[in-house]
Amino acid sequence: MLDDRKLAVLRAIVEDYVSTNEPVGSKALAERHNLKVSPATVRNDMAALEEEGYITQPHTSAGRVPTDKGYRLFVDRLSQVKPLSGAERRAIETFLAGAVDLDDVVTRTVRLLAQLTRQVAVVQYPTLTRSTVRHVELVPLTDRRVMLVLITNTGRVEQRVVELPEVVEETRIAHLRAVLNACLDGCGLSAVPDLVADLPERLPAEDRPAVATILSVLLETLVERHDEKIVFAGAANLAGADFTTGLRAVLEALEEQVVLMRLLGETSGDTPSALTVRIGSENPYLHGTSIVATGYGSGDNQLARLGVLGPTRMDYPVTMGAVRAVARYVSQILAAS
């Protein structure tokens, strides 16, 4: 049905349209890409492509524009991820290497990605699930309040103020801290609920109410903070682009953690580190935008996702190359720390 030349025509249409932002006609096509055939022939092919739904014309007698289905075919079969230049690679490396803590890594990553792709970059904080407890700290604030600080091996720090049901002396707090650390140090976060289940029973009765309160906050922290936090950068890159769904809708989605989460997508079971591309109407909520995302994290333990959001009319090969490269470097950095 679709012979090689028709595919070549589709590829040419996508490339031209992406770079010029104007419907591309048969004549210009035959000229720019040396297809060795006449415009008339190209027209026939275009008619076939349109018949199949890969391209469409905005109005009679305008050039053709790829449809979502056309972009999909282009991404799947007609293009290959474009590797970054050496200079870009070095820039990434030095820029990320300067990060001082996890927050900084994430912030730098998202900015880097935004600048590299000239789109909006989105980075999910590494999830806690597979990380392990490095340290638990209880800091007395007043006699009825302590601050619970949880430090993980990925360098993430969670903090919560706990209101105690009764006054607890500092020495007992200190003891509790020692017990907690003895119990949890080095354990995977997912194991924490089981490990602390019988903790109250192993302590003096008088401590139990306080311990129960602290533990409930601890568990809450594990569940709630799971992998909710997402940041973005590069909103300024949206200024030029035109979205069918409206700029406002895109900006709103960016500020809604939940929506952003859905857009970034779940790690696809078997190959979480594979690049995911969602084109236009394939997206939940935000039709008219495309998303290029991938998982990142050190090899075997996948941590979270990052990606780029932009207009459907984007340069997929370049964007995919940047996303993949950044994900790799960040994974390295995280593995090293």
Next chain:
Amino acid sequence: MLDDRKLAVLRAIVEDYVSTNEPVGSKALAERHNLKVSPATVRNDMAALEEEGYITQPHTSAGRVPTDKGYRLFVDRLSQVKPLSGAERRAIETFLAGAVDLDDVVTRTVRLLAQLTRQVAVVQYPTLTRSTVRHVELVPLTDRRVMLVLITNTGRVEQRVVELPEVVEETRIAHLRAVLNACLDGCGLSAVPDLVADLPERLPAEDRPAVATILSVLLETLVERHDEKIVFAGAANLAGADFTTGLRAVLEALEEQVVLMRLLGETSGDTPSALTVRIGSENPYLHGTSIVATGYGSGDNQLARLGVLGPTRMDYPVTMGAVRAVARYVSQILAAS
């Protein structure tokens, strides 16, 4: 020079223009606001106001539009801050009360403010300067690495990974932690540099390289993280507005901490909690936008600033009311924790 009626005309022009976004003419003015005079008289007053530079006309024979100078006069002398409704107050209270930690307070505040004003809200993290050390924690990561965690009384947590110049045993780390806490607990952050100055000398010579490294990171943290962090929300509210300087420039400024910092402005020495309003060209960098900001923090010790950024054509009384109210509530919350 400017009698009462002329001022009333200016006020009416500002109010009408803000609500309609269209140049306002003499006839409509005389009708809507019952000025008890004819359009012709209004025209004379308008001519005077234009002469003085308070209003201008986009082109001959269009209505008048306030200039920056006009808005300035309006804000300073013709309007009064509009208090929030009871429902709004209650909404703020309950929404902010649910915050679990400092991050959460800031995040909730910025979203609240954005929603309330339908503009872009900007909140600076409470500065460390006047807060005190609650606890210093050293967590061994590997034998050459420790994580330094600094917890302040405002609930802020700073973390840094420190590379040690040599292997240090855990027991010595623990000892060092005890010394650090004994030395710093409860002290103002600004006093820290002095307090730790002679610390290396008071410890065994073998520990000194490690201590020096850790202290230098600690001091670095104090200086660098000072009050740099700023967050914003409500970028979606920019979608409709038109900025003379261009949407892109505004979005770029929002993502540049430094610029944002400058825009939010320094606390004006004597009355830091006063509302600051910068109108249009009074702004550094971002002409064509206005900023309503104020300091917040508990009474005597001023912590940081928050505010709202929007088009020059904004409803100042309402915006000022919202900013002031939110600042007060946040100050309360922070004082209580």
Next chain:
DNA sequence: GTCTAGCACTCTGTGTTCCCGAGTGCCAAG
């Protein structure tokens, strides 16, 4: 002296018409 009414003038924005050109689809010939 201040306000008002009337009037001529000046624009902008909108709707209409017209035309050019890019691009198409189809057909017949190579």
Next chain:
DNA sequence: CTTGGCACTCGGGAACACAGAGTGCTAGAC
């Protein structure tokens, strides 16, 4: 199957006219 030719169709820009809103000015009223 490809190509050249040809008639057809729209979109978009230029030219134009026109209504409407708003102004400035001047002369008269209070």
